[in-house]
Amino acid sequence: MTTVTESQVRADEQQNRGCSRKRKEDPRFIQGKGNYVDDIKLPGMLHGDFVRSPFAHARIKSINKEPALNHPGVHAVLTAEDLKPLNLHWMPTLAGDMQAVLADEKVAFQNQEVAMVIADDRYIAADATELVEVEYEELPVLVDPHHAMDDDAPVIREDIAGKKEGGHGLRLHDNHIFTWEVGDKDATDRVFDEAEVTVKQDLLYPRVHPCPLETCGCVASFDSINGELTVHLTSQAPHVVRTVFSQLSGIAESKVHINSPDIGGGFGNKVGVYPGYVVASVASIVLGRPVKWVEDRIENLSTTAFARDYHMTGELAADSQGRIKALRANVLADHGAFDSCADPRKWPAGFFNICTGSYDIPTAYARVDGVYTNKAPGGVAYRCSFRVTEASYLIERMIDVLAQKLDIDKAEIRRRNFIQPEQFPYSTPLGWEYDSGSYPAALERVLEAVDYEGLRKEQAEKRARGKLMGIGISTFTEVVGAGPSKNCDILGVGMFDSCEVRVHPTGSAIARFGTKSQGQGHETTYAQILGTEIGISSENIQVEEGDTDTAPYGLGTYGSRSTPVGGAAAARAGQKVHAKAKRIAAHLLEVSEDDLEWDVDRFQVKGVPDQAKTMTEVAWAAYNDVPEGMEHGLEAVEYYDPPNLTFPFGAYVCVVDIDRHTGESHIRRFYALDDCGTRINPMIIEGQIHGGLTEGFAVAMGQQLAFDEAGNILGASLMDYFVPTAVETPQWELDYTETPSPHHPIGAKGVAESPHVGSIPCFSNAVVDAFAHQGISHMNMPHDAYRVWRTIHELGLDAD
Amino acid sequence: MASKTPIKLTVNGQQREVLVHPRELLIHTLREQLGLTGAHIGCETSHCGACTVDLDGASVKSCTVLAMQANGSEVLTVEGLAQGGELHPVQEGFMQEHGLQCGFCTPGMEVRAYRFLQENPDPTDEEIRKGLAGNLCRCTGYQNIIKAVRYAASKLATEKSREMA
Numbered sequence: 001m002t003t004v005t006e007s008q009v010r011a012d013e014q015q016n017r018g019c020s021r022k023r024k025e026d027p028r029f030i031q032g033k034g035n036y037v038d039d040i041k042l043p044g045m046l047h048g049d050f051v052r053s054p055f056a057h058a059r060i061k062s063i064n065k066e067p068a069l070n071h072p073g074v075h076a077v078l079t080a081e082d083l084k085p086l087n088l089h090w091m092p093t094l095a096g097d098m099q100a101v102l103a104d105e106k107v108a109f110q111n112q113e114v115a116m117v118i119a120d121d122r123y124i125a126a127d128a129t130e131l132v133e134v135e136y137e138e139l140p141v142l143v144d145p146h147h148a149m150d151d152d153a154p155v156i157r158e159d160i161a162g163k164k165e166g167g168h169g170l171r172l173h174d175n176h177i178f179t180w181e182v183g184d185k186d187a188t189d190r191v192f193d194e195a196e197v198t199v200k201q202d203l204l205y206p207r208v209h210p211c212p213l214e215t216c217g218c219v220a221s222f223d224s225i226n227g228e229l230t231v232h233l234t235s236q237a238p239h240v241v242r243t244v245f246s247q248l249s250g251i252a253e254s255k256v257h258i259n260s261p262d263i264g265g266g267f268g269n270k271v272g273v274y275p276g277y278v279v280a281s282v283a284s285i286v287l288g289r290p291v292k293w294v295e296d297r298i299e300n301l302s303t304t305a306f307a308r309d310y311h312m313t314g315e316l317a318a319d320s321q322g323r324i325k326a327l328r329a330n331v332l333a334d335h336g337a338f339d340s341c342a343d344p345r346k347w348p349a350g351f352f353n354i355c356t357g358s359y360d361i362p363t364a365y366a367r368v369d370g371v372y373t374n375k376a377p378g379g380v381a382y383r384c385s386f387r388v389t390e391a392s393y394l395i396e397r398m399i400d401v402l403a404q405k406l407d408i409d410k411a412e413i414r415r416r417n418f419i420q421p422e423q424f425p426y427s428t429p430l431g432w433e434y435d436s437g438s439y440p441a442a443l444e445r446v447l448e449a450v451d452y453e454g455l456r457k458e459q460a461e462k463r464a465r466g467k468l469m470g471i472g473i474s475t476f477t478e479v480v481g482a483g484p485s486k487n488c489d490i491l492g493v494g495m496f497d498s499c500e501v502r503v504h505p506t507g508s509a510i511a512r513f514g515t516k517s518q519g520q521g522h523e524t525t526y527a528q529i530l531g532t533e534i535g536i537s538s539e540n541i542q543v544e545e546g547d548t549d550t551a552p553y554g555l556g557t558y559g560s561r562s563t564p565v566g567g568a569a570a571a572r573a574g575q576k577v578h579a580k581a582k583r584i585a586a587h588l589l590e591v592s593e594d595d596l597e598w599d600v601d602r603f604q605v606k607g608v609p610d611q612a613k614t615m616t617e618v619a620w621a622a623y624n625d626v627p628e629g630m631e632h633g634l635e636a637v638e639y640y641d642p643p644n645l646t647f648p649f650g651a652y653v654c655v656v657d658i659d660r661h662t663g664e665s666h667i668r669r670f671y672a673l674d675d676c677g678t679r680i681n682p683m684i685i686e687g688q689i690h691g692g693l694t695e696g697f698a699v700a701m702g703q704q705l706a707f708d709e710a711g712n713i714l715g716a717s718l719m720d721y722f723v724p725t726a727v728e729t730p731q732w733e734l735d736y737t738e739t740p741s742p743h744h745p746i747g748a749k750g751v752a753e754s755p756h757v758g759s760i761p762c763f764s765n766a767v768v769d770a771f772a773h774q775g776i777s778h779m780n781m782p783h784d785a786y787r788v789w790r791t792i793h794e795l796g797l798d799a800d
Numbered sequence: 801m802a803s804k805t806p807i808k809l810t811v812n813g814q815q816r817e818v819l820v821h822p823r824e825l826l827i828h829t830l831r832e833q834l835g836l837t838g839a840h841i842g843c844e845t846s847h848c849g850a851c852t853v854d855l856d857g858a859s860v861k862s863c864t865v866l867a868m869q870a871n872g873s874e875v876l877t878v879e880g881l882a883q884g885g886e887l888h889p890v891q892e893g894f895m896q897e898h899g900l901q902c903g904f905c906t907p908g909m910e911v912r913a914y915r916f917l918q919e920n921p922d923p924t925d926e927e928i929r930k931g932l933a934g935n936l937c938r939c940t941g942y943q944n945i946i947k948a949v950r951y952a953a954s955k956l957a958t959e960k961s962r963e964m965a
């Protein structure tokens with residue numbers, strides 16, 4: 001007879017949902033057998049390299065390609081003039097704007113692509129870029145977004161000068177992109193007018209870069225006989241790229257093949273379509289040979305998809321007890337020279353309207369204005385879904401500012417304002433419906449784990465001795481899983497995602513998805529979800545993504561959408577397979593379906609567990625013995641359109657000690673509790689959280705893409721751009737609670753963005769808290785030693 | 801351009817002879833000519849460590865070594881770590897302790913960890929952090945990489961004591 005223990009053993013063997021099984025992708029990576037874009041070598045392949053503008057704003061007076069073309073080994077030099085007849089010199093961006101593929105008469109940011117040299121190898125291509133003679137006439141440069149809409153500001157986008165309408169409504173100035181407003185302005189203003197207490201703070205979220213270890217690149221190969229274009233490229237969203245390529249080139253989408261092989265990290269950097277992809281493809285079409293383009297690190301940092309650059313003013317209105325009555329946010333967003341951020345079409349400022357956070361704030365209003373400047377385009381969702389990082393930073397900083405003004409403890413003010421568990425589903429004043437959460441419990445658990453009371457005592461005692469110690473708290477709510485197609489689309493394609501699964505006669509399966517892992521471990525996680533639903537071991541499920549020829553259409557991986565959307569598609573596809581399997585099992589056992597019960601990997605007759613058919617037996621039968629009228633085979637396809645987004649959350653505490661002579665911060669503790677709903681593979685979740693916290697640490701403590709007045713980017717190499725090594729990276733302590741999403745098929749919410757979103761304000765809050773007793777309520781990031789030291793010095797704390 | 805010169809390398813135990821340009825970087829010789837694409841290029845400025853290989857018993861960033869400088873040398877890349885179908889303890893450690901995500905930094909990390917453990921077979925966590933400071937990882941946050949190296953250290957120590965017994 002089947003005992004509970006026996007099925008438990010079988011369940012354990014399957015290594016499915018909930019199991020920290022080792023990753024299926026690791027054997028190839030640890031043996032150097034990953035297959036990344038730069039590993040691809042095709043017969044006759046040529047190499048492209050860009051000539052880039054040294055100036056941030058200049059008119060191109062002439063380009064002389066001859067010396068480069070005369071260089072041995074050079075096959076072509078392409079400029080905007082060459083792309084013009086093909087109508088490929090400009091391309092639509094994912095944000096409703098247009099972007100010059102190669103600079104068309106003028107350049108609008110430093111290192112903008114001006115021409116591509118195509119040569120026999122990368123050395124020759126690099127040499128020849130030096131030989132292309134470009135004559136520039138420098139133009140006045142606009143660096144500070146606060147001056148973008150001045151009367152005498154230089155016009156950056158002459159192509160749309162004077163146009164009153166943009167992709168997102170009215171334009172107020174030649175350098176204005178959009179205004180996005182949410183909430184009730186009048187009601188909010190009224191609450192502020194009548195409030196007992198108000199606070200207001202300017203907060204700069206500097207321009208940073210996702211900086212994955214692998215840069216962007218592609219290998220384009222055009223087959224002129226069949227009229228087919230194949231492009232291997234570093235993309236987080238290969239299907240959307242195929243659609244764009246087809247629209248741009250006029251080649252039927254079925255003849256455009258995009259393949260994203262292994263990707264060396266993305267973090268939002270690899271969502272967009274970059275000029276390099278387009279020009280390499282054109283070059284391949286023109287030359288009839290495969291063309292590889294792989295950017296170097298300086299190109300990556302200075303030209304592809306930066307993030308943030310939000311100049312924010314936050315305001316809170318509250319009563320004297322710290323109960324928040326209203327929030328007001330005004331943002332100036334610096335989008336660079338082209339609006340090419342990857343946001344869903346109706347969300348020009350992404351999901352910034354999550355800025356009321358975890359708190360029950362009755363009234364709110366937020367306004368974001370996007371402007372052009374002479375900087376690289378982008379504005380990607382870097383390890384977050386569409387500006388939730390900026391939003392969380394705003395609210396988590398502001399709540400500390402308010403606490404400080406009212407002299408209320410920073411944990412206590414959060415307690416007083418939390419949305420309570422019984423309020424879910426909870427409608428926010430800025431338009432979201434949160435699915436589930438348990439905020440107070442998460443915070444209390446963290447406070448207890450770190451002995452918050454004890455830490456505050458220690459801090460008071462240290463302050464008395466002139467030492468600087470800060471305690472940061474962050475209790476954030478994320479918004480991931482984009483998204484319901486009713487309100488989210490990219491280029492008009494709804495943001496569903498897909499899974500196609502086929503169980504073979506011997507009981508192993510292949511599954512393909514519209515998402516694309518860049519290290520998140522999809523091959524393992526998806527197999528575990530499917531394995532549980534179907535009743536076979538995750539070991540026997542092969543997961544594939546990235547090849548548009550074989551994978552079903554999907555919107556890709558970013559904004560933690562893989563588990564909430566792709567994972568849901570997997571669960572539902574698995575359930576469909578399961579349902580068919582049940583009918584086959586009933587047929588084989590000659591009973592009605594109602595007489596069957598499921599046990600891990602088999603259907604058994606209720607009360608007679610010996611009479612059973614395992615999934616392996618059913619799989620075989622699906623190909624030779626199915627009920628009359630049933631199609632053979634055991635497979636399913638699911639295009640899952642989520643009914644809502646998912647809202648993971650967390651509570652973090654950071655303890656920092658600051659050296660008052662050097663300004664160096666030492667992160668003594670960082671305790672992170674995350675709730676991502678149902679947990680599929682705890683080991684992978686832990687890894688994602690470690691990574692997200694480390695990237696958060698980098699942003700808060702050291703990263704910034706800075707520019708001088710002439711628009712020169714300062715520090716676009718890893719020498720200057722802070723990417724933490726193992727030495728600087730703090731030790732992380734993790735914890736979790738599990739509040740499933742009520743609308744997700746298996747309750748999973750997504751996790752990888754949370755630690756990034758949640759940790760950045762936590763670090764900031766800790767550093768600022770170290771100076772709270774000196775009356776400091778805010779310091780802008782990054783909190784590197786020099787900037788912190790400056791504050792110390794201004795306060796005279798380094799005296800003696 | 802200057803003509804190519806033949807050089808001799810012992811790569812992962814195999815004698816190889818290749819024609820290289822005077823300015824050709826070792827990473828390109830390995831990847832493009834010898835088809836060993838395990839070592840990666842992340843920066844070409846010696847900062848990221850993705851291109852780390854072992855050259856005559858020292859970890860080097862092969863993006864800043866000229867192939868000609870390596871003439872006559874022994875090179876070990878990630879492809880040479882596993883022996884006779886058996887993973888090296890360092891590789892096993894990365895897999896067991898979830899020391900990788902996208903896998904792009906992994907070959908460089910492993911080759912560095914391999915050498916580091918010969919320099920310091922029984923390291924503290926602090927020493928591991930310092931020993932791997934030349935290799936960046938953007939995905940893992942290092943904590944599990946440190947565990948992976950610790951795993952490898954203890955496995956190597958056990959193997960050694962078994963050999964001696």
Ligand code: FES
Binds near residue numbers: 842848849851852862
């Ligand atoms: S590629 Fe050699 S150190 Fe980065």
Ligand code: FES
Binds near residue numbers: 900939
């Ligand atoms: S695993 Fe992605 S860079 Fe280390």
